[in-house]
Amino acid sequence: MDFQKDYIEGHPASRKLYQRAVQIFPSGVTHDARFLKPFPIYVSRAQGARKWDVDGHEYIDYWMGHGSLILGHRYPDVVDALYSQLEKGTHFGACHELEVEWGKKVIDLVPSAERVRFTASGTEATLMAIRLARAYTGKKKIIRFFGHYHGWHDAVSTGIFPPFDLPDSAGIPEQFLKTTIALPPDDPKLLEDLLEKEQDVAAVILEPSGGFSGSFPLTTEYLKTLRELTDQTGVVLIFDEVVTGFRYAPGGAQEYHGVKPDLSCFAKILAGGLPGGAVAGKREIMAYLDLKEDAEWNRKKRILHPGTFNANPLSAASGLATLKIIEQGEVIPKANQNAHDIRYTLNRVINRHGINWCAHGENSIVHILMNHSCPKQDTCDRGLCTYDYRRIYHKDPLLLTSFRDAMLTHGVDSVGDHWWISWVHSGDLIDKTADAFDQTITTLKSRLSDRFENQ
Ligand code: PMP
Numbered sequence: 001m002d003f004q005k006d007y008i009e010g011h012p013a014s015r016k017l018y019q020r021a022v023q024i025f026p027s028g029v030t031h032d033a034r035f036l037k038p039f040p041i042y043v044s045r046a047q048g049a050r051k052w053d054v055d056g057h058e059y060i061d062y063w064m065g066h067g068s069l070i071l072g073h074r075y076p077d078v079v080d081a082l083y084s085q086l087e088k089g090t091h092f093g094a095c096h097e098l099e100v101e102w103g104k105k106v107i108d109l110v111p112s113a114e115r116v117r118f119t120a121s122g123t124e125a126t127l128m129a130i131r132l133a134r135a136y137t138g139k140k141k142i143i144r145f146f147g148h149y150h151g152w153h154d155a156v157s158t159g160i161f162p163p164f165d166l167p168d169s170a171g172i173p174e175q176f177l178k179t180t181i182a183l184p185p186d187d188p189k190l191l192e193d194l195l196e197k198e199q200d201v202a203a204v205i206l207e208p209s210g211g212f213s214g215s216f217p218l219t220t221e222y223l224k225t226l227r228e229l230t231d232q233t234g235v236v237l238i239f240d241e242v243v244t245g246f247r248y249a250p251g252g253a254q255e256y257h258g259v260k261p262d263l264s265c266f267a268k269i270l271a272g273g274l275p276g277g278a279v280a281g282k283r284e285i286m287a288y289l290d291l292k293e294d295a296e297w298n299r300k301k302r303i304l305h306p307g308t309f310n311a312n313p314l315s316a317a318s319g320l321a322t323l324k325i326i327e328q329g330e331v332i333p334k335a336n337q338n339a340h341d342i343r344y345t346l347n348r349v350i351n352r353h354g355i356n357w358c359a360h361g362e363n364s365i366v367h368i369l370m371n372h373s374c375p376k377q378d379t380c381d382r383g384l385c386t387y388d389y390r391r392i393y394h395k396d397p398l399l400l401t402s403f404r405d406a407m408l409t410h411g412v413d414s415v416g417d418h419w420w421i422s423w424v425h426s427g428d429l430i431d432k433t434a435d436a437f438d439q440t441i442t443t444l445k446s447r448l449s450d451r452f453e454n455q
Helices: 001-008 012-021 076-088 096-110 121-137 188-197 220-233 252-257 284-290 295-301 313-327 331-353 388-395 395-411 427-448
Strands: 043-047 052-055 056-060 115-119 141-145 179-184 200-205 236-240 263-266 277-281 358-359 365-369 418-420
Touching: 001 395, 056 427, 076 313, 096 115, 096 277, 096 313, 115 121, 115 284, 121 141, 121 200, 121 236, 121 263, 121 277, 121 284, 141 188, 179 188, 188 200, 188 220, 200 220, 220 236, 220 252, 236 252, 252 263, 277 284, 313 331, 331 358, 331 365, 331 427, 395 427
Parallel strands: 141 179, 141 200, 200 236, 236 263
Antiparallel strands: 043 052, 052 056, 115 277, 263 277, 358 365, 365 418
């Protein structure tokens, strides 16, 4: 297509690899979000805030390992820890010292963590937390919020995308869907009413940043209200801190907002760019993972938890090295400052173009709202405006894809309207990003003018 011609002409080697990939993988990709029309880039190397593709292009990277690399690619302490572990072995099929240190670090950093269990991913962590809540309360249902993402297992695969009326995946039995109740993310009264009349609720799970990594941010007051409502009704409050953990504060969103959940789920930064997840929380709930002498307990009451790659030594090495650096206190403020500077700079470009867009976000995440301006845009560091979550989650796929293609053509790779900022995204990288953004908007305005709403 014409508006993608620069992208297609500029990436012949990626195009070739994609032609092979479609013969191997459904739609040619190994993660839905990496799917891109007309084809994705293939990356061969990364360092700091940059990465290079097989066509030799350099990019400023705003994927940052899907948000797991707040230190940037190949941070020396993490690389050293990995090499050192590689020399000793990658999997002992046994307990090992690093897992103990890694687990202790999580307990030291996270306010509500009395016990922790490692999993292999964030999806597994939310799966485990929900099971724990059910086992602990003896109840079945869970409440979740529209537009909050918790991985892709059955219990959380409904209510993710607008219009929020169907499960967001096929293959989930209908009777199973009845155990998940999805509510609007901005109405605690609805939750209060529901908790009053529905006696079979085991847990409320949410992203404490607000849905999709803070696309629709939440207030501390809202989180406090959820804490009170769940305390009053004996429902387990689960914070999905896969994104916010070790990013919003060393102790995650619960430290940042001063609200303690019963259980928390972690992944991403937890393992410093390698696979890994965890559930942490109250001892009395985590005790449902305990193996006891009592065979009846083991078979009927406890949560089964195997998993070949739980706390694998390489993830433990990179995770521990990462958390130790975060603990020193410099990383998070720097990443936050970089994100603030990026939002500010992008909003200036948006204003120059006179388009109805906005860069917003909290802490070290940047979201781009397309055709949805924000009244506080100039100083927007949260995006807590009066906008409507249904509109935010309702995206224009053509505009978004074209935006990604054009940004790539100008040397910036991002998940699209959703950018992960590290402590190394500073200085001239921000200026280069602003130039790419400026050129991208110019290109899009000329090629897709009907996709821009007037300001
Ligand atoms: N919860 C949240 C808030 C997430 O953002 C994600 C992944 N982006 C997950 C859970 C699932 O984690 P994973 O991809 O490691 O399974």
